[in-house]
Amino acid sequence: MTSETSPLTGSSYSLDVAGFPVELPIVAIKPDFAISLMMVIDLGVRFGEHVGRKLAEKLAPLKPDVIVGAATLGIPVAIEVTRALGLDHYVILQKSPKIHLGDALVQTISSITSKGEQRLLLDRQAVPLIEGKRVVVVDDVVASGSSIRGSVELVRAAGGDVVGIGVILTEARDWQETLGEDAALIRSLAHIPQFAAVGGRWEPIPGTFL
16 A cells, blocks of 8 residues: 555556556555556546447347446446437436335445445336336446346336346456346456556556456
8 A cells, every 4th residue: 555544555556448458546445455446537528438339239239128226436327328329318327315215125236346235226216217127227337246146136126127137347257246147248348357456566456357
């Protein structure tokens, strides 16, 4: 780490995301374990449009009726994929309580980049957009798989038929076990490993490649 309080390591990981090169900062989760962090909201409008279009190309054969994404980083992905598919409506699963979500459908999740458990909330007013529809769930990254699994379960609880899962990046392999059979629904643009401290450097962990 660069200091006692910052997880930033000063290192980065070069990645090609379907033809769009990016440099992702390597962030230490533990003293000897790190991930490369993609903040889609910090990568600009061109990147957002690019990944939306490229994901839409992979998802179009599934003929989705509606796209569902989870706040916060799944929001721009849902918007751009919806736009690229020529659809209009999308549904966002919220993570913070809001005045209109008092009777929301709720699913508990955990995330590798967040502390403790979180809740996904689906506004009951949005259920008609999902019920009986072909749904694709999207997000920025799938790592542990808990967030995506929670989103999928919440869509199914609302009566939606989850026909695909679109993510910009898959990370390591834990998500495969977490999602089980639903792992086959994943469509992604690139993959990132996880990292271990080796001789003062951050090296990709071999078992975290696909």
